[in-house]
Amino acid sequence: MLIETLSVFPEMFDTVMSTSILGRASRAGLFEFRAHDLRDWTHDRHRTVDDEPYGGGQGMLMKVEPIFEAVEAISASGPRPRTVFFTPCGDRFDQACAERLAGCERLLLVCGRYEGMDERAYDLADERLSIGDYVLTGGELPAMVVADAVVRLIPGALGDEMSPVDESFSTRPSGGLLEYAQYTRPASFRGREVPPVLLSGDHARVDAWRRADAIERTCRWRPDLIDGAGLTPEERDRARELVARYHGPDARPARE
The missing domain is CATH 3.40.1280.10 (SPOUT methyltransferase, trefoil knot domain)
Structure with a gap:
């Protein structure tokens, strides 16, 4: 290029x-x-x-x-x-x-x-x-x-080919959300703990937590992105609850 x-x-x-x-x-x-x-x-x-x-x-x-x-x-x-x-x-x-x-x-x-x-x-x-x-x-x-x-989207530019897929605003089928929260050592810092699931070594649980966290962060800080995110029906119901919690019951719900 x-x-x-x-x-x-x-x-x-x-x-x-x-x-x-x-x-x-x-x-x-x-x-x-x-x-x-x-x-x-x-x-x-x-x-x-x-x-x-x-x-x-x-x-x-x-x-x-x-x-x-x-x-x-x-x-x-x-x-x-x-x-x-x-x-x-x-x-x-x-x-x-x-x-x-x-x-x-x-x-x-x-x-x-x-x-x-x-x-x-x-x-x-x-x-x-x-x-x-x-x-x-x-x-x-x-x-x-x-x-x-x-x-950074050119294959090989980031080293890890999955890096651009998991990022905020990615348009891949699983994307459209803000990226989940991430942590590194130490596991405890001034009374703030890393979520235990991330220390579990259970990759399936970690993936599920990251997906849920990405949805929650998007509902909290960028609810305008929810409509375009590839959510399941269950995730969309959860998104409605989160948008209402963070932005009030009159906030525009996620589209069906």
Whole structure:
């Protein structure tokens, strides 16, 4: 897999993409990363990538010409990338999106700056994404978030192939819930004990406890996820009780 970014600050990616899981996966040849400098496609001595918006207003906008030239030049070499732009108008990035993008042969993540981009630049986008309802100074951080979420889904990146399956928000048939609570040594810390079942060595009981705990944690902290979780009828009845306990009897029940 090839992941590329287009940005006016390509150096921002150096540490993130070479450290920890992403760094190990890159060194193992599981994916390749390239950071492109948008200023390489400018044609004036100041390497200008922004200009004042027509009609007035605050701030500066990224110019359309260098973005078009860059994306077209990058795309012309090798297989056509899936081109992603970051914007508040985009679809909310989630685990399902990460899993879909992880299946792409090549990704190009285009990072905006300033007050945004000339609207015509978005004609190049295969999709527009947003990582949340807040304002950032640029698209580099969202690109890092997407790259991290995608790379860890590449087979072999985490070492344990089951790691992404059991995590929060997984879209696998058994997923859709927050991850269960986890513990390590010591078994007792300042009066707080590890649940005895986790010390039992009985894998069936441990699995059952983890499933029940995942449902309870989701009902407590993210009840909005319950509707999309793959629950049995018995688990759904239990979820209704838990949602009512944590959020009151008028809380919206899990769907049949």
